[in-house]
Amino acid sequence: MKRITLAEREGWRDTAREVGFGFHEMYGEPYWTDDAAYAFTLQQIERDIEDPTQALHEMCLDLVADVIKSDETLARLSIPEAHRDLVRDSWMAGDRHIYGRFDFAYDGKSPAKLLEYNADTPTSIFESAFFQHNWLIDQIEAGQLPGDTDQFNYLQESLVEVFQRFPKDATFHFACWTESSEDKGTAAYLMDCAVQAGHRVQLIDIQRIGIDAQGRFTDTDDRTIDQCFKLYPWEDMLREPFAKHLKPGCFVEPAWKAVLSNKAFLPLLWDRHQGHPNILPAYFEDDPRAGDLDHVVLKPFFSREGDNVTIRRAGTIVEESDGSYGGTPRIVQAFAPLFQDGDKHAVLGSWVVGDRACGLGMREDSSLITRDLSRFVPHIIVD
Amino acid sequence: MTDSNDELGAKRPVGAAAPAHGTVRRRKSSATRKSLALGTIAAAGLTVAACDDAPSDQVFKSIADCKSSGFSAFVCEKEFNEARARHAKTAPQFKTSDACEQKFGNNKCMVHSVSTTSGTTQGTSNFYTPLLTGFLVSQALHRVRTPYAYYSYRSNYPGYYSTPIYRDRGGRSVTSVRSGTGASAKTITRPVNVNTRTVARRGFGGRSYSSRGWGG
Numbered sequence: 001m002k003r004i005t006l007a008e009r010e011g012w013r014d015t016a017r018e019v020g021f022g023f024h025e026m027y028g029e030p031y032w033t034d035d036a037a038y039a040f041t042l043q044q045i046e047r048d049i050e051d052p053t054q055a056l057h058e059m060c061l062d063l064v065a066d067v068i069k070s071d072e073t074l075a076r077l078s079i080p081e082a083h084r085d086l087v088r089d090s091w092m093a094g095d096r097h098i099y100g101r102f103d104f105a106y107d108g109k110s111p112a113k114l115l116e117y118n119a120d121t122p123t124s125i126f127e128s129a130f131f132q133h134n135w136l137i138d139q140i141e142a143g144q145l146p147g148d149t150d151q152f153n154y155l156q157e158s159l160v161e162v163f164q165r166f167p168k169d170a171t172f173h174f175a176c177w178t179e180s181s182e183d184k185g186t187a188a189y190l191m192d193c194a195v196q197a198g199h200r201v202q203l204i205d206i207q208r209i210g211i212d213a214q215g216r217f218t219d220t221d222d223r224t225i226d227q228c229f230k231l232y233p234w235e236d237m238l239r240e241p242f243a244k245h246l247k248p249g250c251f252v253e254p255a256w257k258a259v260l261s262n263k264a265f266l267p268l269l270w271d272r273h274q275g276h277p278n279i280l281p282a283y284f285e286d287d288p289r290a291g292d293l294d295h296v297v298l299k300p301f302f303s304r305e306g307d308n309v310t311i312r313r314a315g316t317i318v319e320e321s322d323g324s325y326g327g328t329p330r331i332v333q334a335f336a337p338l339f340q341d342g343d344k345h346a347v348l349g350s351w352v353v354g355d356r357a358c359g360l361g362m363r364e365d366s367s368l369i370t371r372d373l374s375r376f377v378p379h380i381i382v383d
Numbered sequence: 384m385t386d387s388n389d390e391l392g393a394k395r396p397v398g399a400a401a402p403a404h405g406t407v408r409r410r411k412s413s414a415t416r417k418s419l420a421l422g423t424i425a426a427a428g429l430t431v432a433a434c435d436d437a438p439s440d441q442v443f444k445s446i447a448d449c450k451s452s453g454f455s456a457f458v459c460e461k462e463f464n465e466a467r468a469r470h471a472k473t474a475p476q477f478k479t480s481d482a483c484e485q486k487f488g489n490n491k492c493m494v495h496s497v498s499t500t501s502g503t504t505q506g507t508s509n510f511y512t513p514l515l516t517g518f519l520v521s522q523a524l525h526r527v528r529t530p531y532a533y534y535s536y537r538s539n540y541p542g543y544y545s546t547p548i549y550r551d552r553g554g555r556s557v558t559s560v561r562s563g564t565g566a567s568a569k570t571i572t573r574p575v576n577v578n579t580r581t582v583a584r585r586g587f588g589g590r591s592y593s594s595r596g597w598g599g
Binding site for chain 2: 042045046133136150151152153154169170171175177195200202205206207208209210211212213214216218222223224225226232236237239240241242245381
C-alpha cells in the first residue's frame, strides 16, 4: 500500500461544479484531492478489505438480531425507552436498508482494524461512487495511469440495484438539511440513482416534514410521505417532537440501524468476537477491563467527524479534539495506528450497499483524529 | 411485492450475495469503462435554488391539463398513452360491476370484453376495472422538450414508467401494484401519497447542527 502523486486533471474544478460537486472545497479549504492516490494490490483489496468488510457486516447483523431482544442492551446503547419498540419492530419487519460505511485502520501489512461503522448517515458516497470513478477514467485517458488500472468501486450500480428493491408506487422522498451544499449534493446524487432504478423522487428539507391529523408524515404539497430517505441521524430523530409518529417502514436508513450507528455497539461486538483479527478490543468507559488497555482512544457514543475524541497512552493524554459531545457517555477502544505518509494519516472507508461490500473511499488528515477538514483521496489497484 | 425473507423468524434484511472471487484477475470496478453520467435529477439539483421551488410529480386528468402545466405536448401524449396501456394491463379487475363500484364508486367503472375459447366453444367474458382518472408525470420530464430528449431520458432510466391513477370511493388517489408472478400474481392497490392537511411542521431538524451537516 502506498501513496502516489500525479498531475491533477485540467479543469477538474469546473467539472466538479458541473456535476454538482460544489463541495469539493469546504470553507475555502481543499477537500477533494485530484493529484494523489492510494495504491493497493488486488490481494490487499480482496483479502484485507473486501472480505473482512463482508464478514463484519454479517456479524453486525447478527448482533442487531441479538440486541433487539434485550431491553437492557438497548438502554445501554442509549436508545430512548419510548422508541425501543420502533427499533425492534423495524428489524422484525425486515425494513430494507441501503448503505453503510466501515472505517478501518490499515497499513497494507497487518489485518485491517475496524474503527467504527457509520451505518446510518455515512458521508462521501458521491465522491466514492461517482467522482473518483470518473477521476480514474480521466487519468487513464490523460496517460497519467496505465490503461488497466483498476479501482474497488461498484458503488453506483449497487446503489441503483438496491433502490430497485423498494416499492415504486409511492414517491421516494429524500429529506436533508438543504442549507448544507454537501448534504443537498449527496441527496441529489442518491435521488439520481433512485430515478435510474425507476422511482419518482422528491426532495424535502428535514425541517419542513409535517404531520396530518392522523399522525402521517406530509410533504410541502400536503401529500403523505410513504417512503423517505433521510440524511439525518436516528439519535436526533428519536429525541425530537415528531418521534412519537415514527413507524417502521417509512424511513431509510431504517430504525434498526440505530443499534449500529452508535459506537456503543463496538464493546458488544468485541465481547462476542474476542480475538478476531479485524476487531479492536473495546469496552464501555465504566467497565473495569478498560483499564487493561494501555494505548487507547476514548470516543463519545454519538460523536461525529472526530468530535471530542481523546487519545491516551499510559494514562497521559496524547491528543484531544474539541466538539459538542463533551460529557456524554464514551467507549474505550484500543489504539490502532493509521497508515502514514509524511504528515498524512489515512482512514479507509469501506462501503456496504444492500449487504454487499462494493467500494472503497480514502480520507486523510494531518491529525491522528480524522476530522471534518480531512481530505478525500482517490485510490487505485495496481499489480 | 414479494420479499425474500417473509417467514417469521427469518429477520434478515434483503441483500445481495457477495460475488465469489477466484484466482483469475477480475475487474473491481464498474463494467463500463467510461465515465459515469448523471441524469436530470442531479443536474437539476444545481439549478434549483430552494427545494420548495422544485416542481413535484403531477397528476393530470388529460393531455390538455398536462400541456397547460408546462410539459411539452410530445411528453404529455407519450405519457398519457403509456399510462393507458399500462392501465389495461395492471388495473385491478373485478368479476362484476357491483364489486368494482363498491370500491371505486357508482359509474366509475368500465367493462372489458375478452374472447375466450374453451374446447370448440367460443364466447366472451367480461371483467370490470376502475376508470382511469389520471396519469402521473415525473417532474424530471419538465425539462424534456424534444422527442430525442424524451427517448434519451427513457433509455437512461429504463425502470421509469408512466403511472395510471384511479380515485377510489373515499376520494383517494391509488395506483396499482402487481404482486407475485405467474398464475398467482395479484394486483393490489394501496393509497399512495394521498392528499391531506398538514397540522404541524418542524418536528425534526431542530437538534444542534454542525456546519457540515450530520455526516459521520
